[in-house]
Amino acid sequence: MAALTASIPPAVAQDRASHRDDLAADLRALADRRGDVDAFMILSRPSILRRLARMIAETLPVGIDRLVGSHGQDDALVSAVALHTGIPFAVVDTASGAVHGELHVSEKVAIVRTRRAAGEGTLEQRLEELGAHVVTSVSVLAAESTASAGDRALFGAADIAGPVVPGRAA
């Protein structure tokens, strides 16, 4: 292999495609036999959380004031992205509508979540009521139902279902 040059650290880093493939393989390893992934199963592993945070961070536009997630399932994910980017966060209890952490009128927020539940729109609605402006919304896993416009998912069903083995899914 070639000697490493001035771009030393990036040369050790994996290329984007194999980084993504490895992460998809780890997610598949934690899926059940039907290909369903439990959020806590993946978010409780630092190696996975770290990589997800990095991938999500790379999708965020500049100018985001705050990250927002659903309280409970996505606490760990939002914290990890906050640590990775330095952007503060708040979590919203979608059942009660309570906001944990600061969130102010007219702030530009990015929603970060593991997976949008089918038909879930509550978090967006609550943020609208609070006067926040949702700039972007990123999910780790694509929703079962068709995602709304502006929703980005890092991994689709084809990445997670299929053989529970490393390498690109069929």
Next chain:
Amino acid sequence: MTMVQGAVASVRAEDVEVLIREFAAMTEPGPGVTRLAYSRLEREAHAVFARYMRELGLIVWTDAAGNTIAELAGQDESLPAIGTGSHLDSVPEGGSFDGVAGVVAALEVARLFVHGDVRNVHPMRFVVFAAEEGARFGQACTGSRIVAGLTTSSDVGTLVDNDGVVLADAMADVGIDPRRVEDAVWRRDDWAAFVELHIEQGSVLTEVGARVGIVDVISGSTRLRIDVTGRASHTGGTPMHRRADALAAAAQVILTAEEIANDAEHRGTRITVGRIEVGPGSITTIPGSAHLFVDVRDIDSDRQREAASQLIAAAYGVGEERGVGIQVEMLADASPAVLPLWVRSSIARSASGLGVDYRVMPSGASHDSQMVNHVCPAGMIFVPSQNHGISHAPEEFSRFDDLALGVDVLAASLLDLDARMQAESQ
């Protein structure tokens, strides 16, 4: 005797011991066991395995990579197979248990299933992989890499041992056609799951008092060569402030590596400089060159590369500070891999069912099952290593009753997987 899954008797420690000793006797002269990859002795050991399996009535074949596979028919031959096994080659002057434990486990499970008249639905395959140890050709898991399609016929022409023997020639010497290794590749639809039993090669299990380990993640490894170039000159004639001592700089890099791995952000990172070459190598000459061979292992994928980057940056810093040249080459890079949860759950459930204390733990070393996991979901059972976990040395030891218990858990796990996958397919 306890019963496994209510159907199979448990394995006897004495039987395990007899087999371990039989394989240990097949060695080159000298301390410990020396049975190198693609050597005549390795083939002889495979033949012993094949003979025992044929005696049990199993169908046995050797594939194009030199792996030996024995099949016990299932009730439904249209189903993919469930496999278990390990390797029979060793490092030079190694121990009697590394790899052999998993092969003996496969033999004992086959005996349990045949004598216990177990009605497995999926075919069961017992596998001895060839050339698992990287000691001879610098590449670990050659036999299993071939079945996973990760090593090809063109690759075997490029690897060379310390005596200059090319891997392809070593294979040909023991009757394996290196041009046909692709014939050994496993089809994904032909394998349902694989579980390997292996000695831990560490001391976690004995320290916590658990008798079985279940591997949840296999470490990755980034390997670097760091070349330090200084100025060779007379040790008497060169004052300290005029020196560019490559070895002193290398020493600073090594200590930095240790510091990085000991940092609070690196629980689970291991950095080792296992080899160093110094030139010109004279007591009266200041070292002009030093080559460091660095192994960065981690269970955390990004952190592994970050630790390697950190070390490289530190090495360049040392070079600047001491006026020596630094050049870095990446020799190899493999990611850590999480093993499939549902296979792991089967093993955990089986251990609990037998009342066996288990610990979920990472594997620091790479194993055949890591390669097999590219074909079908794989799991690993660790059996405690005694003598502070020493391995790859004659002092390597595992208790025979621990091994027997591990085999019980393995047998129960294979049957649990058989039953679960059968239930799901209906």
